[in-house]
Amino acid sequence: MLTGILAGLAAGALWGLVFIAPRVLSGFAPVDVAVGRFVVYGAFAAVLVCAGWRSRPRPTRQQAWAALGLSMLGFTGYYWLLALAIVDAGTELPTLIIGTIPVWVMLLGKPGHLRWSALLPGLALTMAGLALMLGVQQAGDTTAYPHTWRGIGLALAAMASWTAFAVWNSAWLKRHPEVRASDWTNWLGIATGVGAMGLWLLVGSEPKVLLAQEDKALAAIVFVAIGVGSGWLATVCWSMASQRLGASLCGQLIVSETLFGLLYSFVWDGQWPSGLQWLAVVLFTLGIVASIRVHR
Template identity: 35%
Template sequence: MISTAAGTPGTNRTILGVACGMGAGALWGLVFLAPDLVRAFTPLQLAIGRYLAFGLISAALIGSRWRSLVAAVPARGWLSLAWLSLAGNTLYYVLLSTAVQTGGIAMTSLVLGFLPVPVTIIGSRDSGAVPLRKLVPSLLLCVAGAVCIGWQAIAAPAAGAVTGLLFAIGALASWTAYAIGNTRSLSRFAHVSAQDWNLLTGVVTGLQATALIPVTLLFEPLNHTPQAWLEYAGVSIAVALLASIGGNLLWNRMSRLLPLTLVGQMILFETLFGLLYAFVWERRLPTPLEAAAFVLVVASVLTCIAAHRRRAGLAITAAAT
């Protein structure tokens, strides 16, 4: 029997994958602030601005490689890009923005903090996945952390909290479908790089945003000041560059490095960074419950990583015997 040394390929993949997941969470956490920064605009208008910018930037980055990329993606790949763009971008951001503007960041973070639970449970059915029973401690810590994050909002709900909760649950369902579908699509179309897959997603999402412009022109107010429009454009471009280009690239890279049961845990970094940015924006320290949530969520991720590292170590040891 050959013992496993530190720095095995499986361990290195896990470390790199977690680093990518942390980076994606740091960039995605900014989306919680955006609806608060430009409250004069509706959630649909926020989605249109962000994803028009995302689509234009993606098309510019693809440039002359467009024909070769189109040829590399089969018809079913474009169908996947269409529904993933809707579930993970357009619909998700409208639901999230509505939840933030009506129920607040804490309420929205609470619900989205539960994302690892359905993703991990579904991912545990994949071939070679870590058994669900070994992930129970991590899931329990995740649930405890999510409850702490939103306990104050639930104990003393403000006006609009119920509406915000319903929209946050919708965002949770939408992003769960995206997280699972995107991971499996990246595996199915492995010949397309993570960056190119993200850029193609951007182009498709940009087309969806363009199709929604007539809706906002007909049914939503557009009597904003020039200063408000400048702020709207700045926030849209910033979120497109940081969250949609940078965050999605890191997430796609992570999705190819980690199993689905661990991918779900990585979204907790978005919750943590979203709360951190909120504290800075509101110029306050976390409450005891919020501090406890940080500890519990970090413990949840570390416990899940440990379960996967043990399984990877056993697999390498068994292969070497």
């Protein structure tokens, strides 16, 4: 059990890196950060597929198209929207908004026996935490993020994108039990890399602009960290946690992604959260945990 908990926390710590990456690479456009992450992830998945080329099945055309479409929702499109949101609104608010994804996934898949009234306390706490964090940010230096509301809209779009991915991806896997989860993960990775290259060709920066950046070495390190670390390695850690822990406990560990994302943000800013920010985080966390526990 301890191994499973540590693996789940490690996955959350790795996922949390994606919230700070756009700020570390502030000289790069958000679309370039998203493309860099997913090209690395796709290349790593391609290496794994090639290593087992003779022993593992190949995707059919229908499976390949499904992987490409779902990868746009859960990876390329989602992270591009998130990166844009972080540029417009900072890290804290988008991190909390994305952190509500487990709640929306559960609401969409609510068991028939569960009453809506049982979900209200958790939802109220979660919304109170979000509202308090928004109030703190709006009361602060408004010149730092003049487009906060646009960032909130982009974060909501990112949340909707990943929520749709979670629901449809689960439904697709249930309809295709013949596809192993490891194979599907690699196929998604390759599709994500292909989709990222297409996104870069459409709206990415020109090569000469990227080559002119002064922090190219830092960018390479960050892309590997969030491509391999937050992509492939985080998935491995989460699979370990899922094998060793019950579904309800795993669901509660998802909150660690949000908490690590906030921690990295405050460390990057070189400051401790204010009292109201601590209260917002506590309310948010209690709301998520309460929403998950009622599904036991």
